[in-house]
Amino acid sequence: MSVGATPPPSSGAPGAGASGAGASGAVASTSQGKRSWTVRTREAGVGALPPEKLLPDGQPTYVDSWIYVFGVATLAALMVIVGSGLILSLKGPAWWHDTGVGHFFNSIHLWAVELFFFTMVVHLWGKYWMAAWRGGRARVWMTGAIAFLIAIPAALTGYVSQQNFDAQWISTQAKDAMNSIGAGAFFNVTNFGQMYSWHILLFPIAVVGVVAAHVLLVRRHGVVPPFELAERSKPPKQGHPETDGAPS
């Protein structure tokens, strides 16, 4: 890794979007163009996350540990889950029971889920010990936590949609927890059709959406820097501005 090749990304100040607005030339400069929802959306998007910040070709030198691998590994495992899930959904829920190829892709799907949770948990622990919510990064932490929490029912709906003995047993056990909090009234784990819909459409949209928001927030705020040496030896007496998660 060579050092010093790329300057720090520019801040996300509104002015950063000028280049994006400038691309539209005279149209954006007119009062009509400034009222345009499209222009405003573009300027807000580019202002919040200019291209060099969205896809930087450099990272601060402190981004130098194996723990950082687990974030991108989680993302990659999610891609394998979605890919194998798409193939399984193309052929329908019974395919994997009847064919070797189907069973192969179901196994890929299962192990990708196991890898996803494993890498995500390691990533979460790593980010906890970094106190990665510092510096106005609370939303980064919270979207990561939500991704983990949503992934759990996403996986559960997969287990109860398997149409085998596992599905029979897990659904008849899980129903008690759902019913006890009233969720069973609208989320019936013994209804295969409903669970299959949640598993292949609603939960994937939710998980992918939250993970996408998480990644964009990481890119917007950058990777959390290390604790300063002096700060570690003398924590502030009043409050903890470094650990405060107030969004920027």
Next chain:
Amino acid sequence: MSRYTNRTREWVGPYAHYDLVKELCIALGVMTLLAVVLTILFSSPDEKPSTIAQWSTAMPADFVTTAVSELDGTSGTAEYGPPYNHAAEGQHATFLKPQEWLGVSHPIDTASAYVYEPLQTIPGDAAVRAATATYKAAPAAKRKQWTEAYSQALEKATVGPAGTLKVAPGEYGPVPIMMNALLGLAQTGGLEGNLLRSNQFFQSDYTKPLLFMADGKLLEERAEADHLLGEQWGMMNETGSYPGQSWLWLYTFWYQIEPFKASENADILVVLLMTVLSLAFLLIPFIPGLRDIPRWIPVHRLIWREHYRSTPSPES
């Protein structure tokens, strides 16, 4: 909450080349390869589901005992409460009674769903129709007397040829005729279709047959053999030696200890506890103490050891 302005300073030190897209592509390749290797080595579990036909053939006494409990309203489903019926209030935690509040959304009258309606589909069997009519017309006390006596006799029942049941003679009223007909229907596979019947041609809701089977012992025996019972941390396991839903370990853990283990309201108590813990997990950045632990226990020194090694302390 006050808005602190003294945030973590933006990094003004050196930057290093970092190819994010290349890193993602390599990670995707590695994860795909890992999934393929794990697939080749371990495949995935797919134990065939149990059917009511299998259950009634392999365990006719248990099937009929379960059916009798559905008939007289003493089965797990019959006494469940919402969302299936009004037989109980359901679980609660102090004043919180969401199970009762949400009401009966999937109504199941077990006697009708599992006995009367399936028996009506048996064509041209006058004896069964007469027996059902006799049972329905009898006083509640008499019906209870018949079903209790028959249930006791079933404990010593023997299995005859072709899966039929033999019980000692007794005062069972029309119950044996009804149950023998239901057993025959189940053993031919006809009961499954009955329980999936609705106003639609296509079916996808297995609530009725699953609850019926869960009231019996077949699923439980299979689950015990596969270490899937609640006391075996079963909610996070799956058949075979697979990792299952290991991420549910904390949720499952609470069921193993008191006061949850013996509580009739264990499910709602555990779900509420996990909801509180999940909120705490979500809101760590705002919770004093929890957010300070990484400062007190400096694991970050290991993570950023290269940085700290190369950056001199301001105090030095």
